[in-house]
Amino acid sequence: MPQFQINYLGCGSASPTLRHLPSCQVVDFRNNLFMIDCGECAQLSMRRQKLKYSRLGHIFISHLHGDHCLGLPGLVSTLALTGGRDGGTLTIHTFKEGAEMFKRMIDFFCHMPPFDIEFNIIDPQSTQTIFENDAITVRSFPLYHRLPCVGFIFEEKPKLRHLNGEIARFFNVPVALYADIKRGADFVTEDGTVIKNERLTTPADKSSSYAYCSDTMFNPKVAESVQGVHTIYHEATYCDDQIVKARERFHSTASQAAKIATLAGAEQLVLGHFSKSYHDEQRHLSEAREIFPNTLIAHEGMVLPL
């Protein structure tokens, strides 16, 4: 079971090409799937990448351009039809006008899905926690595009420390206390001796985090929003040869994405949302790596463990 990995389903920009599908990613976090954007063909790509429909609980829509959300009615129709997903709730996180439009489309095309569909309304202007459970927090933050648009940060909560079983047994620590001790508690023996947590445990594994920044023009405020995130996905629609067009269209170049990753102190950068005007992404890669060496190019089918 993957702990935390990103599946790339669509890495192209508005016009699909023979190389790239419209935007879609799936965060696989401890066997729960969180979809980020849902471009056309998302349901097909899920099948192709063996991502089970039944594990999908949340869909996060960054903005209301078709290449980021037009796969939604088809995906929900198929979830409703295949029956592999009985009961439970599918939550769609989107802006108010998106919720209204998607609801209308789903009501029209999907007859009586055997699960609940909830809409969680995102405010595009503010930074907010939009989902949280015991293990992960998802926050949205503003991006800078032609129309309201947000990015998402998936942040794993601090993990439990590792219990040293041998030492725990030596001090006769009751099993009922193991959970508390993994969370950092000391242990007090029957005779009142305090055994410090550091003797009973070793440090927890590092928690990871992932930020999705698409679509957006270059803006240092994005780096502030994703400060300290481990891996950043940032759109790189263009290379520097089209930097003027990038600005006009509220998109970024690969080197601008690299600047954001540098400013944010990220450890890893993934580029995507490539314009159809490039035959491959070698230029994106080299321009970004000049600024931020640990850069990857996303492609359909790529799986990135965090």
Next chain:
Amino acid sequence: MPQFQINYLGCGSASPTLRHLPSCQVVDFRNNLFMIDCGECAQLSMRRQKLKYSRLGHIFISHLHGDHCLGLPGLVSTLALTGGRDGGTLTIHTFKEGAEMFKRMIDFFCHMPPFDIEFNIIDPQSTQTIFENDAITVRSFPLYHRLPCVGFIFEEKPKLRHLNGEIARFFNVPVALYADIKRGADFVTEDGTVIKNERLTTPADKSSSYAYCSDTMFNPKVAESVQGVHTIYHEATYCDDQIVKARERFHSTASQAAKIATLAGAEQLVLGHFSKSYHDEQRHLSEAREIFPNTLIAHEGMVLPL
């Protein structure tokens, strides 16, 4: 330039599989493209099959199940974005409630397309001519599905007879009269002698025709509607092993499709709209061929000249 050929873009049923996309076909008639149904990924398949967006003038929607029309907003968005299609009119032929829904989706997702979009409302209950020009007629007719559904017949108009240039020159036929003579007129010489058309021309090439029947349960009335059509595409969601399910779900089996082709006196049958419950279509093919030998299995990328 193809005279009349059918491009198969999607041959699956409601759930897309790794083998089949949802329903979509493109009739390429003398360089004009007519799309029949527009399942998700239609725009991608057009690109894959090198069918130019700029040549697409009409989209015909058989019914309002998502697997037959959810590619429409994405396709229209791309037509609006790519700019390869400046001016002109894109006509979408659909039922009244489809026109309302598609208009809403297009208004929401496509900002100011540089061409006109017209809706031609089809009455699902009647047989009617829904498009006509000098060379082709398109008619719709009722099918028998869970909700209102129509089929389409593309019928090439009678072609011109072939002028025998040598004989025309022998009788000094003025070039200005050639068009009339190709349409069947006799020629009267200066001295009043009537030269019968049969001496001046040889018979026209045979006109062809294509009927699209999907989705529908078996009903002999379909055969009446498509009587005499050259090539029939008929849905064959199931094989005879699932004939009860076919009826329950208002779909057909391959052998039922073959019966329709036989009753209609067709020359060729193409099967499609295959259920995901089959790993291949060998059974469909053999069951249909027992009844109607000249049967083909549609597949994505297939091009059928008529």
